[in-house]
Amino acid sequence: MKRVLLTSILLLVLSTLQAEDGYRLWLRYDKISNTALLNKYRTAIKFPFVVGESETIKVAQHELSMGLSSLLGTTYQSNTGSIAASSLWCGTPDQSSEIDNLSSVLQLSKVGDEGYAIASIANNGKKRIFIAANTDIGVLYGIFHFLRLLQTNQPIENLKLVSAPKLKLRMLNHWDNLNRTVERGYAGFSIWDWHRLPGYIDPRYIDYARANASIGINAVSLTNVNANATVLTRSYLEKVKTLADIFRPYGIKVFLTARFSAPAEIGGLKTADPLNDSVQNWWAEKAREIYSLIPDFGGFLVKANSEGQPGPQNYGRNHAEGANMMARAVDPFKGIIIWRAFVYSNENPEDRHKQAYNEFVPLDGKFDKNVMVQVKNGAIDFMPREPFHPLFGAMPRTPLMMEFQVTQEYLGQATHLVYLAPLFKEVLESDTYSKGKGSLVARVIDGSLDSHTLNGMAGVANIGNDINWCGHPFAQANWYALGRLSWDHSLSSEQIADDWLRMSFTNDASFINTIKSVMLKSREIMVNYMNPIGLHHIMGTGHHYGPAPWVSNLNRPEWNPVYYHKADSVGIGFNRTSTGSNAIAQYFPEAQKLWNDINTCEEKNLLWFHHVPWNYILKNKRTVWDELCYRYYNGSEQVNWIIKEWLRQRGKIDDQRFEQVRMLLHIQAEEAIWWRDACLLYFQTFSKMPLPPGYEQPNKTLDYYKKLRFPFAPGGG
């Protein structure tokens, strides 16, 4: 008897422990611990009804029943019980005459195809909460919002809110290979189990779709941009169809990456020339085949003539000719082509910063109407900090889509705690000045600046088959932030962090306040210990982990860190002003003016745009060398501050994630010192200046750092 009891206690302990492995993401729905609030919610919510029959409505009913039952600790089964006594009605005007009658009070004219309204309204003598939308997917999004209000312990007495997405395409780009490795993936293998699809449906696909729908993500590209044509063969398309069928009720469209040479590789043609009739027919046929399986297929995402990928230039054609040929194949089915602007070439001696702009701006206005050009946030490559890409604002006749990187390739991968919303916001709120002051990047990509109806934002996913999806428990916040900002780029980083923390951990105010402040500072801390004052691209070769500013022997000049920092006996930094590469001329005059003059260029971008003497005195009276030392040391010390704050949270959250984060933070602290010492020791060989007094001397040599090797670092794809 005793043993049975002990075993069940052990099992209980184990199961509670297992429950906090991070799998549930921000959709934990744990019972509300504040009893007064719990009672209020229970009183306010009776007999929920979600009206309708569609697959999406079924999903919505299920989510609502599950969410309410779990949060409120008592069974709520939607659409059972008395509709007259119901106090929570969800649906569309088409399905519910009550909602139809209230559509102007609910302001449904403002919510469009995907938005929703949530309002408390006295109706037939009863106070009810309505979650209403014009479409079923809007109802599902509204239900997720309502559940979020409960999860974050918000009042629900007098609700009156209207929400509609600012962007049409809210997308995750997976860089997943068919063999399940993930290029730049740090959270295990791909969640797409290609080998066992279409027969075996991993329940994870459904949880993935739920998580995306809960933050409004409505498009996913399944495969690596360094594409494999095999995914376009029949047997793989059947697998893709299964995923598309699973995602459809959640409002998610599937895209595939298309290898430009596919007609030759899998189609038996001699060429992939976009102006060749048989090539055009091949793509048209392929599109027909795909749409016969997946009628709402989103379209293709294409990386062409970039880093060795095939493309139209192999046949003397330009990017528009390539993109338009594919666009015409998917156009009859309302598909789109997302063509990436991430191009640069080692044969081009021009500053890499300038190459995409030079290539694409002349093509503005030449793309078909169903082509979007996807532009990385900065002109180099997802660095910890980059000024916004000069293409934003420079192609008014082409819908430009934002590409952020959620997977932290250059930001500590899945080991460092770095909250990316501040990075995303910094870019979105940058002023391109393309149409005068206030021409923010956000307004370029949401289509409002240049009146584009196609618009969107994508994030390179950080998702893998690790039990917690993203490797680092806090990396989930970056997936979450990408979704929330794609829906509404005016949300603050703080609001998003607040919601995420409450939903993922606890509503305990002291935990929220402290850890929110950690999250909000984390990106700047990392910039300081990795890439202060505008340094960039000084990471290790291939795996991109850790510092290697000394690398100078790679074949392609623009792959060498020395190309970017240009440290020499005089100073450090890349002169991109009018006396240097003049990349700055690609920006509109106001931005140019700010950055061209060393006196007005913000310190955070200094070495991005200027080659600055080591002893140049900054506004804060420190020399450039002293400032670098200050930043590197400050950044690494700040990681210790994060650790201190984290240790104070013991007991406020589950031990499992507490310990996981604690261990990762210790690695982060060691690696911050690695960055600091390796970079400063190396740059010191040029500056020949000592560390300012009071700084602890590095305890390893530059040679030690240079010899470090990481043959099996993850993410190689």
Ligand code: BDP
């Ligand atoms: C770089 C990655 C590389 C990607 C490339 C891209 O290192 O793996 O293929 O971006 O965006 O940052 O195409």
